[in-house]
Amino acid sequence: MNSILPPLLIAVPLGIAFLIPLVARRLDRLADTLGNLATLSLLAVALLMFPLRGVYRIGGWNPPVGISWVLDGLSNLMLVVVNLVSFVATLFSIRYMERYTAKHRYYSLFLLMVAGMNGVILSGDLFNLFVFLEIASVSSYALVAFGGRHEELEASFKYLVLGSVGSTLVLLAVALSYAVTGYLNMGSVSTLIAGRQAEPVLLLAAVFFIVGFGVKAAVVPFHPWLPDAHPSAPAPISAMLSGVLIKALGVYALSRVLFNVIGVDPVIAGVLIAVGALSMVVGVFLAVGQWDFKRLLAYHSISQMGYVVLGLGLGGYILATGGARGAATLAILGGLFHLANHSVFKSLLFLCSGSIEQATGTRQLKEMGGLRERMPLTRATCTIASLSIAGVPPFNGFWSKLLIVLAAFQAGFAWLAAITILVSLVTLISFLKVLRYAFLGALPEPLRDVREAPALMSISLVLLAVLCTGMGLLLVPAVRGVVLDPAVAALSQGLEYARSLMAGM
Amino acid sequence: MVYTLCFALFLTGLYCALTKKNTVKIVIGLAIMEYAVNLFLILLGYRRNGVAPILDRSTDLADFLARSVDPLPQALVLTAIVIGLGVTSLAVALCIRLYEKYGTFDVTQIRRLKG
Amino acid sequence: MTGMTVIVKTVTRWVKVFIFLYGVYIVITGHLTPGGGFAGGVIIACSYILLTLAYGKEFALKRLGPRTAAGLDSGGSLLFLIVALLGIGSGGLFFTNFLQKRYPGGEFQLASAGFIPIANIAIGLKVFSCLFLVFIILSILRIVLDAEGKQSLVQRWPEGKEE
Amino acid sequence: MGTEVILIILLFFMLAGALIAVETKNLLSSVISLGAIGVGTSVAFLFLMAPDLAIVQIAVEVVLLIFLIRATIARDVIPQRGHIAWGGLVVVVVLLAGLLAFGAYAFRDLGVFGQPIIAAVQDAPSNRYLARGMKETGAANIVAAVILDYRGYDTLGEATVLFAAILGALTILRVRSRSGGGKP
Numbered sequence: 001m002n003s004i005l006p007p008l009l010i011a012v013p014l015g016i017a018f019l020i021p022l023v024a025r026r027l028d029r030l031a032d033t034l035g036n037l038a039t040l041s042l043l044a045v046a047l048l049m050f051p052l053r054g055v056y057r058i059g060g061w062n063p064p065v066g067i068s069w070v071l072d073g074l075s076n077l078m079l080v081v082v083n084l085v086s087f088v089a090t091l092f093s094i095r096y097m098e099r100y101t102a103k104h105r106y107y108s109l110f111l112l113m114v115a116g117m118n119g120v121i122l123s124g125d126l127f128n129l130f131v132f133l134e135i136a137s138v139s140s141y142a143l144v145a146f147g148g149r150h151e152e153l154e155a156s157f158k159y160l161v162l163g164s165v166g167s168t169l170v171l172l173a174v175a176l177s178y179a180v181t182g183y184l185n186m187g188s189v190s191t192l193i194a195g196r197q198a199e200p201v202l203l204l205a206a207v208f209f210i211v212g213f214g215v216k217a218a219v220v221p222f223h224p225w226l227p228d229a230h231p232s233a234p235a236p237i238s239a240m241l242s243g244v245l246i247k248a249l250g251v252y253a254l255s256r257v258l259f260n261v262i263g264v265d266p267v268i269a270g271v272l273i274a275v276g277a278l279s280m281v282v283g284v285f286l287a288v289g290q291w292d293f294k295r296l297l298a299y300h301s302i303s304q305m306g307y308v309v310l311g312l313g314l315g316g317y318i319l320a321t322g323g324a325r326g327a328a329t330l331a332i333l334g335g336l337f338h339l340a341n342h343s344v345f346k347s348l349l350f351l352c353s354g355s356i357e358q359a360t361g362t363r364q365l366k367e368m369g370g371l372r373e374r375m376p377l378t379r380a381t382c383t384i385a386s387l388s389i390a391g392v393p394p395f396n397g398f399w400s401k402l403l404i405v406l407a408a409f410q411a412g413f414a415w416l417a418a419i420t421i422l423v424s425l426v427t428l429i430s431f432l433k434v435l436r437y438a439f440l441g442a443l444p445e446p447l448r449d450v451r452e453a454p455a456l457m458s459i460s461l462v463l464l465a466v467l468c469t470g471m472g473l474l475l476v477p478a479v480r481g482v483v484l485d486p487a488v489a490a491l492s493q494g495l496e497y498a499r500s501l502m503a504g505m
Numbered sequence: 506m507v508y509t510l511c512f513a514l515f516l517t518g519l520y521c522a523l524t525k526k527n528t529v530k531i532v533i534g535l536a537i538m539e540y541a542v543n544l545f546l547i548l549l550g551y552r553r554n555g556v557a558p559i560l561d562r563s564t565d566l567a568d569f570l571a572r573s574v575d576p577l578p579q580a581l582v583l584t585a586i587v588i589g590l591g592v593t594s595l596a597v598a599l600c601i602r603l604y605e606k607y608g609t610f611d612v613t614q615i616r617r618l619k620g
Numbered sequence: 621m622t623g624m625t626v627i628v629k630t631v632t633r634w635v636k637v638f639i640f641l642y643g644v645y646i647v648i649t650g651h652l653t654p655g656g657g658f659a660g661g662v663i664i665a666c667s668y669i670l671l672t673l674a675y676g677k678e679f680a681l682k683r684l685g686p687r688t689a690a691g692l693d694s695g696g697s698l699l700f701l702i703v704a705l706l707g708i709g710s711g712g713l714f715f716t717n718f719l720q721k722r723y724p725g726g727e728f729q730l731a732s733a734g735f736i737p738i739a740n741i742a743i744g745l746k747v748f749s750c751l752f753l754v755f756i757i758l759s760i761l762r763i764v765l766d767a768e769g770k771q772s773l774v775q776r777w778p779e780g781k782e783e
Numbered sequence: 784m785g786t787e788v789i790l791i792i793l794l795f796f797m798l799a800g801a802l803i804a805v806e807t808k809n810l811l812s813s814v815i816s817l818g819a820i821g822v823g824t825s826v827a828f829l830f831l832m833a834p835d836l837a838i839v840q841i842a843v844e845v846v847l848l849i850f851l852i853r854a855t856i857a858r859d860v861i862p863q864r865g866h867i868a869w870g871g872l873v874v875v876v877v878l879l880a881g882l883l884a885f886g887a888y889a890f891r892d893l894g895v896f897g898q899p900i901i902a903a904v905q906d907a908p909s910n911r912y913l914a915r916g917m918k919e920t921g922a923a924n925i926v927a928a929v930i931l932d933y934r935g936y937d938t939l940g941e942a943t944v945l946f947a948a949i950l951g952a953l954t955i956l957r958v959r960s961r962s963g964g965g966k967p
Contacts, residue, residue: 007714011705014943018697021690021950058936059707059715065908067936101962105954112947119940127581131940134588138944141595142951148960150606154615156955157599161531164592165522168538171585172515175542178578179549179893182900182907192904200889507787508890509883510794514801514820516879521805524875529810529855533817536847537801540824543840547831550909553786553897557832558925559654560917570913573925574832575899577909580929582836584941587658587747590843591948594754597854598952601758610810610855646838651922654834656930662842669849690953697946700939715935717920736922736931739938746942750949751846757956758850 005049006056006069006122009079012038012045013115020108028103032094035107039087042114046083050076055124063124064185070124073486077336078121078252081343085243086114089236092351092460095453096235096358106146106234113139113240117248126174126184126261133170133216133249137163140245144233155228162225166215173208176201177261190261190495197265206268209257217250219309220279223302227286230301231294231363235354238294242301243347247339251305255312259491264316272313277416279306280423288430293353293363296434297346300389303423304342310416311335311404312491318411319492327410333488334403341396341471345388348464352382355453355461356438365434370443374450377458379439381465386435388468390428396471507548515541528600528610532593539589543582550575624674632674639667647744651736657743664744665751672755681756689753696746703735703742786830787896793830797823814851818844835926908933 016038024031049071056069090110097103116136123129141163145156178184180201181192193202211222218226226246230238258264258272283303290296315332318324355378356371357363372379388395391402401424408417443450452458474483518541521534551574558576560569600610607615643664650656671679707716719734797820804816821844828837894903901909912925912933922928930938 002713004708007705007708011701011714014939015698015701018694018701018946022694022698057713059717059932060713061933064906065911066933099961101960102954102957105950108950109947109954112943112950115943127584128934128937128940131584131588131937131944134592134944135940135947138592138595138951139947141599142947142954145599145602145951145955146960148602148955148957153599153603153606153955157528157596157603160592160596160599161522161535164535164596165519165538167592168535168542171542172545175546175549175578178546179900182904182909184577184908199892200885201892204886204889507790507794507896508893509887510791510798512886512890513883514794514798516883517798517801517805520875520879521801524872525805527810529851530805530813532851533804533813536817537804537820540820543836544824544827547828547833547836548790548896549893550899550901551786551831551897552899552902555832557654557834558913559834560923560925566914570910573913575901575909576912576916576925576929579833579836579926580934580937582833583656583658583839583926583930584937586836586839586843587941588944590847591945593847594758594850595948595951595955597758597850598754598955601854602955604854651924651927651931653924655838656835656924656927659835659838659842662839662846666842666845669846693946693949697942700942704935704939715939717932734921734932736920736927739931739935740927743938743942747945750945754949754952755846755849757953758853 001052001054001056001071003049003052003056005045005052006071008045009042009049009083009118009122010115012041013111013118017108017111017115020104020111024104024107031104031107035110036087036090036094038111039083039090039114042083042118043080043087046076046079050080052076056122064183064188067123067125067128068185069122070186071122072490073488074252074256074336074490075121077340077483077487078248079118081340082114082117082121082244082248085343085347086110086240088347088351088460088463089239089243091463092239092354092457093234093236095456096354099358100146100234106143109139109143109146110237110240112136113143113245117244120248120253124186126177126186126189126257128184129253129256130167130171130174133253134167136245136249137167137216140237140241143237144229144241146234146237147232151228152232155225155232159225159229162215162222166212166222168212169208169215170212173205173212176205176208180205186256186261190263193261194263194495197263202262206258206262209262210254210268210271213250213254213257214275215250217246217254217305217309218302219250219275219305220282220302221275223279223283226302227295227298230298230350231292235294235350235357238297238354239347239350242298242350243343246301246305247308247343251308251312251339255491259312259316259494263495264320266317266320269313269317269320272309273317273416276306276308276310276313277419279303279309281306281419284423284426284430288426288433291365293356293365293368293434293438294350295363296365296430297349297353300427300430301342301346303427304338304346304389306423307401307404307420308335308339308342310420311338311400311407314404314407314411314413314416315492319494323411325492327407329488329492330403330410331407332491333484334400334407336487336491337403337474337484338397338400340474341388341400341468344464344467344471345385345395345397348381348385348461348468349389351457351461351464352378352385355457356382358453358457359450360447365437367444368438368447369441370439370447371450372439374443374447375439375452377452377461381461382438383435384465384468386431390431391424392428394469394472396468399472399475508545511541511545511548515545526612528603528612528615530610531612532596532600535596536589536593539585539593543585543589546578546582546585550578628674632670636667636671639670640664643667643744643748647740648737650740657740658747660740661744661747662751664748665755668748668752669755677756684752686753686756689749689756692745692749693753696742696744696749699742700739700746703739706735789830790827793823793827797827810855811852814848814855817851818848821847833926835924 119132287299318328388397518537555574646655647660710718825840
């Protein structure tokens with residue numbers, strides 16, 4: 001493939017990120033313009049290259065020799081999701097970030113993070129995956145501490161320590177895979193280790209991959225950094241972290257490696273199902289007791305990621321045990337669709353929390369109240385997002401949860417379906433609490449002159465709310481065949497897929 | 506034996522990063538893990554009685570091919586060392602900032618977040 | 621920080637030139653001998669750090685302020701990215717070694733490796749400025765915004781407390 | 784055989800250094816032990832025929848030590864007050880010991896030390912780098928050929944990580960992080 005588009009996904013954010021500290025040190029408006037232009041053009045590139053499929057040979061070297069990028073249904077879907085959310089977040093940042101100093105550094109770090117995520121998604125090479133994982137992680141550590149307050153620094157340190165442990169484990173796993181095969185290219189590694197999954201070294205590598213990416217995805221045994229780090233960051237960064245970072249670095253990378261390189265066997269799939277179910281339940285019950293709006297959202301992120309992992313694990317399990325292919329694709333479809341949906345509604349919720357925080361100066365639900373007339377737009381969008389996350393029809397969260405429940409029933413895991421529905425109900429209760437305390441009731445005295453968020457911020461809220469309402473349409477068969485099915489195919493075809501595509505020409 | 510010792514070094518670093526209560530100690534633990542993984546990669550590429558993967562005018566290519574150590578892990582480790590340096594610098598910066606705010610490197614005295 | 625004794629200063633004056641030149645040598649011949657952009661960049665940074673430690677911060681800062689170092693940092697990264705993009709510009713792909721493909725040089729010569737020496741210089745520049753910058757910010761200076769929002773450099777430790 | 788024995792001795796020395804670094808009460812000794820481990824790594828790289836890495840490792844080590852000493856000197860160098868949570872500690876130690884045992888078992892699959900995978904897999908990319916690297920890239924130092932040409936994209940990523948880390952450190956260390964206007 002010779003298209004000019006894939007390099008732009010890396011070169012544009014990196015170039016602008018390097019340029020901003022040079023030219024926009026004193027000029028916040030210039031930094032705003034450059035940052036937003038960069039993310040807008042990235043979104044355009046991601047949409048333009050949606051139909052592209054194939055292998056891009058960096059430097060002109062054929063795959064096992066050089067590094068290659070792999071473009072398929074899954075990576076293209078992820079690219080659109082990531083760049084969409086980053087565009088909305090930068091749009092929101094223009095006004096929101098005025099309360100902090102050093103805006104140019106903010107945009108620079110933001111673009112580095114986006115470049116890192118794009119790199120992870122494109123990469124077809126294990127070591128290269130690690131390098132871009134580190135770019136995205138390092139810039140996110142710094143962004144969490146951007147506010148410079150006590151709790152922000154502390155959350156960032158905790159995140160840095162656990163994140164670095166995760167990255168180092170991933171590097172060790174890459175080293176082990178190299179030691180066994182002599183290749184780093186995903187397709188070649190997968191070909192060489194086919195049928196050898198039971199060897200202790202590969203088992204060790206699989207464990208390190210699962211733990212390393214699990215830390216990045218904040219699934220339950222590895223989640224303690226998330227409830228600190230995500231609320232501490234500025235709102236647009238929280239939206240990025242919860243909305244796309246844990247997915248690109250965690251779930252996407254994990255499923256790529258497990259499904260396409262190592263191969264899912266029943267044990268690994270069982271681990272995924274257990275971790276997913278545990279995350280769902282633990283996350284939601286920790287969330288119920290929270291009164292800090294952003295912290296509550298962060299716990300819900302853990303819970304919702306559980307749905308995604310559960311869907312993928314279920315699909316993998318059915319495939320590995322030779323069950324009905326239809327049920328497997330349904331489960332993977334549910335997981336991936338929920339991943340995309342969660343990106344949209346969780347970023348919207350975090351942006352809403354930012355807009356409320358901007359207006360009221362607090363994140364505590366108990367100090368809010370009566371905002372329904374003061375902030376009608378925020379209220380409307382926040383309600384839509386809450387109903388989405390709780391899985392109320394016709395919003396997008398409902399459809400993806402429905403798919404996962406159906407798949408669990410078809411595969412004979414009725415108890416998993418029951419847990420899924422139960423967690424969904426608890427989520428609904430938790431968000432009814434949010435809506436009740438934030439928007440209903442009497443307006444507290446200090447909040448008398450609260451005003452709706454500035455127009456630029458509202459645009460991003462409305463954009464995401466429209467998506468929340470409309471994304472169910474992606475399941476219409478004609479659309480689904482173009483958008484979601486190729487992504488599902490990338491995972492459900494597993495190793496054969498890797499051999500045919502990633503090993504290259 | 507060599508691999509296991511290197512892995513033990515890695516686990517010592519991991520132990521330090523996970524259990525110590527001092528921010529500088531935690532950073533030291535991360536650095537030890539980093540060194541251990543780098544060393545592990547190079548150990549994997551070593552060839553008995555090997556030569557460095559650098560040609561000069563007098564090298565015989567066939568002999569070089571049979572004796573040179575694996576250049577790829579060296580390239581990877583070069584990258585990994587610099588990445589490790591970046592992460593450690595950022596961690597030290599955070600330690601200094603936390604010290605300025607709290608006057609201590611002790612995590613138990615810093616903890617305000619609930620976890 | 622006013623620097624160290626006369627002996628250290630005198631030795632440093634002689635040694636710094638050698639360290640610096642050694643660093644530059646390592647960067648430029650990185651494709652022929654051990655070393656390269658990273659190693660050379662770190663060594664050059666060490667020569668500046670040595671200067672700073674021996675003579676005190678004012679001396680080193682007069683030669684290379686943090687602003688300039690940050691500029692070099694961005695510049696080095698941009699140079700490397702541009703070299704990579706020129707691969708597309710010359711009809712190849714991202715990161716195509718356009719020089720080597722078009723004008724292959726003789727073996728074992730400085731100009732023998734296409735864009736590799738240029739990339740080495742970019743990396744060397746970047747690593748050197750990065751490390752010097754982080755040395756300055758972590759150990760000597762703090763960048764502070766004063767009341768007018770202008771950035772100024774202040775010393776972190778009060779007089780006499782250090783060491 | 785010689786190299787392996789030297790490496791084992793070196794690794795024992797590094798492990799001892801690591802234990803001192805982890806367990807000593809004095810932060811400065813801890814930092815200096817880390818320096819010893821770094822130097823040990825660099826020496827090991829020399830024995831393992833990786834001169835590029837030995838240079839980079841020793842230089843990076845010096846810089847890192849300067850940072851760490853500057854950060855810790857004249858601050859509270861006696862850490863570890865208060866109680867230790869023995870229960871958690873025991874669990875962690877048992878888990879890590881189990882991991883070590885499993886690792887020792889699993890590493891037997893890696894074959895004898897001194898026979899890299901490229902000796903067994905003839906098509907491995909490394910063999911191509913060694914055989915044709917000089918012709919294809921013009922660099923006599925094959926490691927330079929790999930990092931700047933065959934895998935130049937990784938190097939761009941790595942330069943970016945360093946850039947991001949420095950930018951992050953600058954951001955974290957700014958004194959005033961919130962502008963005056965607007966609500967806190």
